[in-house]
Amino acid sequence: MAKMTMVQALNLALRQEMAKDDRVILLGEDVGVDGGVFRVTDGLIEMFGEERVLDTPLAEAGIAGMSIGMAVYGLRPVCEMQFSGFSYQAFHQIENHAARLRWRSQGRLSVPMVLRAPYGGGVRALEHHSESREAYYAHTPGLKMVMPSGPRNARALLVSAIRDPDPVIFFEPKAIYRAYREEVPEEEETLPIGRSRIVREGRDLTIVTYGAMVRPVLAAAEDLHSKDGAEAEVIDLLTVSPLDDTLFTASARQTGRVMVVHEAPRSFGPGAEIIARLVEKSFYYLETPIARVTGYDVVMPLFSREKHYLPHADRVLKAARKLLRDG
Amino acid sequence: MAKMTMVQALNLALRQEMAKDDRVILLGEDVGVDGGVFRVTDGLIEMFGEERVLDTPLAEAGIAGMSIGMAVYGLRPVCEMQFSGFSYQAFHQIENHAARLRWRSQGRLSVPMVLRAPYGGGVRALEHHSESREAYYAHTPGLKMVMPSGPRNARALLVSAIRDPDPVIFFEPKAIYRAYREEVPEEEETLPIGRSRIVREGRDLTIVTYGAMVRPVLAAAEDLHSKDGAEAEVIDLLTVSPLDDTLFTASARQTGRVMVVHEAPRSFGPGAEIIARLVEKSFYYLETPIARVTGYDVVMPLFSREKHYLPHADRVLKAARKLLRDG
Amino acid sequence: MPRTTITIADKIEALSIVDAKGVVDKQLEPSMPDDLLLDLYRAMVLGRRFDERLLALQRQGRIGTFPPTSGQEAAHLGAVAAIKEDDWMVPAFRETAAEIWRGRSLESVIIGLNGYNEAATVDPPGTTLPVSVPVGSQMLHAVGIGWAARYCKEDKVVLTFFGDGATSEGDFHEAMNFAAVFQAPVIFLCQNNQWAISIPRSKQTRSQTIAQKAVAYGMPGIQVDGNDVLAVYSATAEAVERARAGQGPTLVECVTYRLMMHTTADDPRRYRSDEELETWKAKDPIPRFEAYLQAKKLLTKKKIAAIGEAVQAQIQAAVDNAEAQMKTMGDPLDMFAHAYAETPPHLAAQKEELAAELAAGGKEGADG
């Protein structure tokens, strides 16, 4: 197995799926000759030609809308929004059509497209380049909202997303794009969409998170273990919607103490739904209020302040200690 | 005091604010000569002229974006999206700019605009005409999300929204537009944005709701009283964001049993945030899991099925009885 | 340069073949089989009569709100007659007669207008998309479909419809630009019916014609008398030919008129004059086509009456049939079907919730 960054792993997923299935088409701004501004599509136009890797005009609704048409025809478009903060330009296409066409046609038509977008902070980017608004998509019936947390699962989930018969919004944590390498097998690997996983076992408290936050959460959990001797169970959602609440509600029933960690703004954010599910399914086992360690409810500040905006291991550790003290 | 429908009450608010402040400008599709497809702006173009009531071309981003410019210049634009389901065409203007300009300019500029849109089901409307997606806006830092529930508060809140120095998304429950009349004083009346109110007192359980759902909730509460002798406290949020959690968390501390009712899809919906706040602030007082009576997580069906999609009094009553039995 | 006028490469043309009195310009008359001409005539009459019947049903509360198409039959039927069955049609929502031409049953229309999602399954699968209510949003799908067809080396073109109002949406612009850049085989057919609800064409855009908007995309554009079915057919057929030959998209503006209300929720007397309506009634596409066909000896008074009767019988049968079918439709639990290819657990649970409620039956007591 080769050690790969997330960018390389995503590139591998695209390359192999394109080689295997000529219905897979890439399109977006700068995805062709330039190989994508983060190089996720690097080399693919050379390999598959301009017919399958389309450099489009600068128009996100155009990209999403054209992808919908391609998908209806039977292709498997994988389109890129250059940053998730510019997917709002396409929001009506996604909500009005991608999410609805299967239902509107009573199953006659479907929209097997993937909309990829780098999301989140941590790379000292320009304004509008660091948002985490997965809640918009998670709240939209008909969509699937997938958010990998590392090179290997990113690759496996992207393959699954491409093969999924329904529209998948695929948010890539740009903070992890090149942050580290992981063994990624050359052979095909998939991960089921709609399934979370336990990335660290523990009996003392449960931390639910996903995407770029998995790393600082794991760091905090290790610290909690080495310093306080307490064990946090960490659950990585991988798919935000449809939300797999089986593992985290079960874990909560064991630990009685739960924390949710995400970059997105807190209010009306994904953490609220996780709390609601916990209340619905594990209420009588909860010993303390569920903690939310999240982005604040302000516009993501310019990069000089982003390290204070984003949840970090230290903040998670503090919240964990408080959770263990309380109740 | 005259008895007015919500449409008339909203019209009164617009008329009086326009008369009082010539910075108030209306714009949108069919708001002028036609008086709006629901007649909320009826007669205003005759009264204030084409200079202040603008029939725009058919383009929602255009309407929102132009309003932003007007607001920056110092005017108080009140723009209309013909249906909230078509506000997504303007989503990028709202998120990228309306919500951010005060912050981006560090207070030098502001966007005192109101974006009005009829929302919700119950009037046997066409596809895309019945959605309730207030969560998108409630989750967006920098916006205020207001949702009146009756003629009188709609008028008072609209006046406050127009005078508010920040962008207000104002969702009008079209199911109530002409459903009934209420005394609405001719004299000026405002209601503070960001403040909920108790619309029915009770000690046995708490129901949090807003918009068009207030009526069926009150009907259910009356039934619960007359049939079971139990008293539900009903809280009408009026503003969904910033969310006033003082009254409902206090009420929950009294009753220990809470239900949230909204039309919006359940998952990642407004109810989840209400639950999260309850967990954060009233956890130790809760005797049962918080119930959610909401729209389902599917595309709003065409109108033959909408009565089964929308929460109704009977469903609320059932859920209330279960809440009272549980724990 | 230094100061010169730029000459625009693409031609913007205007076309009319049969005038309001039914007199044909022989030089421009397309060669169309007699059967096709008669089928078109019949379809136009069916469109008009069906509209009238739907209006009556709506007024009786037997269907919900609907958008009438009267006056625009030539614009959408002339266009759709110029594509093949396995070409694609991507409609807006005011092309009912064209949908029917493409195989949609009247029953499906009626069932849909009663708020039954089941309408979508009443007809066999085909290459027509469902109507698109969000104005302007469908044209991009046409571009994607057209591109995909070319990619798959399938000889198909895509005909997409939209109104004059739709040309103001950003999506129109993005679709036109993408189609031109990718040379997608798409015919952009604008039914310019002079109004977008209450907004007249003159307030929708300051450009003198819709057709000239093609200049912005380096695309040919043509303005056609949209009440002249032969002109619409000819212009579309030319555009189809170009698209099939790999020469990319065309914008066809059909100048027509909505004779009735925007939808049955609308009252056009609030914003337009009787005189205007009368002017356009004089340009009605049906009598004009009738006169042309009579002059061509393809129609007689008797045949006209026979067609009228047959059409009315067809409509009556469809109404009866649809109303019978609807009796077994509307299972509330079906709202959970087709949300995704596979129902995820949370939806299965919600479906059970509703099923339990329905099983418990009736009201618990409170007012709905």
Added chain:
Amino acid sequence: MPRTTITIADKIEALSIVDAKGVVDKQLEPSMPDDLLLDLYRAMVLGRRFDERLLALQRQGRIGTFPPTSGQEAAHLGAVAAIKEDDWMVPAFRETAAEIWRGRSLESVIIGLNGYNEAATVDPPGTTLPVSVPVGSQMLHAVGIGWAARYCKEDKVVLTFFGDGATSEGDFHEAMNFAAVFQAPVIFLCQNNQWAISIPRSKQTRSQTIAQKAVAYGMPGIQVDGNDVLAVYSATAEAVERARAGQGPTLVECVTYRLMMHTTADDPRRYRSDEELETWKAKDPIPRFEAYLQAKKLLTKKKIAAIGEAVQAQIQAAVDNAEAQMKTMGDPLDMFAHAYAETPPHLAAQKEELAAELAAGGKEGADG
């Protein structure tokens, strides 16, 4: 009709005044005060030198990513020189020299590029909006501002900038259409620098020029040599005059070139050739304007050197000054300021959370 070619009412023109060698077309030469010419020259040199310095700072890690403007100085400075101080400017993000012309300090630019929101308050309030990163979205604000100014009976025009790539966005279309329909006093100035990151102009749109897109809106359009500051100034001044006279908006396309990378995160060698770059270097707006001013006896070698030195000193002072100012900036708690006019309770609580964390100080132990 019956088959005719439509003549387009609005003229689309092309303009060039000073050629690449600095030779002026006397007939077209605008009458501009000597001071203005020299100010423009100085601003162009400042823009270029500042760009070079910012690039060096970026490479040293002393600022974040930034979008260089080299090569486009004539396009944005020529335009902005044609409006008054209390007219409005609504920028995209590649008009730094024009922002500075309008009073933005170099310090503010440097501070902003270090990720400090404080940059917005370094300069006095004015009638220039902050840069707009979401491509194409700002033009609609220009329309609203222009409309509002006219409504308030204030004699102001709005100059808005955008790139060739931005013309593909739906917002461009909606802004142009709204401006034309409402006859807003807006000058739409496209810096067509041939590239949108890696996408060449030819793949952005199939229209032969950007200027001709005005035809879609019934608006005048002009294509200008964007490396000829006099041509840009003249075309803009004409558009400004029309706007002030209530004759509505104009589209001005400046044909120019981005000599450097898209942003410092970009490597243009991946997508464009050295030859292309060389061709455009030969058309550099600065030497050409220098030659013109020398021929006009407004500049001498000595004066050129003096300006160069003064500019460098100004830049150095600004860098020092900005770096000193930044030492006291960046209070994390400030992220809660200016969210709303009044801080709502939930934000006050979140601010307290962060304040407590900061007060507790340092790390709790875990890796950030």
